[in-house]
Amino acid sequence: MSLACPWAHRTLIMRELKGLQDAITVNVVHWHMKKEGWHFDPSDDDDATADKILGKSHIREVYFKDDPDYKGRFTVPVLYDKREKKIVNNESSEIIRMLNSEFNGFSGEKAAAAADYYPEELRKRIDEVNSWVYEYERVLQFFSYCRGFFFLIATSTTASTRAALRRRKRPTRRL
Numbered sequence: 001m002s003l004a005c006p007w008a009h010r011t012l013i014m015r016e017l018k019g020l021q022d023a024i025t026v027n028v029v030h031w032h033m034k035k036e037g038w039h040f041d042p043s044d045d046d047d048a049t050a051d052k053i054l055g056k057s058h059i060r061e062v063y064f065k066d067d068p069d070y071k072g073r074f075t076v077p078v079l080y081d082k083r084e085k086k087i088v089n090n091e092s093s094e095i096i097r098m099l100n101s102e103f104n105g106f107s108g109e110k111a112a113a114a115a116d117y118y119p120e121e122l123r124k125r126i127d128e129v130n131s132w133v134y135e136y137e138r139v140l141q142f143f144s145y146c147r148g149f150f151f152l153i154a155t156s157t158t159a160s161t162r163a164a165l166r167r168r169k170r171p172t173r174r175l
Contacts (some may be wrong), residue, residue: 001026001027001028001029001076001077001078002028002029002031002033002038002076002077003028003031003047004031004032004033005076005077007077007092008076008077008092010092010096011077011079011092011095011096011099012026014095014096014099014100014117015099017112017115017117018099018100018103018104018107018112018113018115019107019108019109019112019113020099020103020106020107020108021108022108023103023106023107023108024099024103024106025052025053026049027040027049027050027051027052027053028040028047028048028049029048029059029076030042030044030045030048031045031047031048032045036058036060037058037059037060037074038058038059038060038074038076039057039058039059040056040057040058040059041057053080053082058074059074059076059078060074062078062080062087063078063087065085066085066086066087067087075090076090077090077092077095078090079095079098093130093134096117096118097118100116100117100118101116101118
């Protein structure tokens with residue numbers, strides 16, 4: 001789980017709403033993804049935890065433990081079955097649907113277990129909104145990248161303009 005990932009947050013929210021805090025443990029990766037990907041490092045992040053299940057240092061190691069030939073992206077959240085020692089799912093929308101119905105028997109609260117946050121009559125609309133939000137977020141990521149790219153160009157241009165102006169301000173010698 002990453003607290004820096006808005007998609008992962010909804011799995012934590014559903015865990016709380018369904019009263020599954022005692023049944024489903026949470027390991028939190030460091031908020032800053034490094035070159036090797038998400039990593040468990042509580043030494044300089046108060047919210048991060050160690051991997052209390054497998055003792056791994058990076059989320060990629062959890063994926064490789066499950067499938068040594070894994071070729072996909074190392075994403076969070078990850079729903080991991082401790083008994084079977086397998087990744088159950090790593091897609092937040094599917095995980096929250098599982099938490100909504102498949103874990104009711106593990107809830108510590110009867111009312112929370114009975115609550116249905118994915119009612120049959122609203123599923124089509126919920127799926128449409130989820131799809132729209134997901135696509136919108138991808139567009140925002142693209143524009144964020146573009147904004148950073150243009151900022152880089154503007155910064156470079158500004159720096160080169162400043163350098164050119166400094167060169168012009170130098171006193172010229174007249175012969």
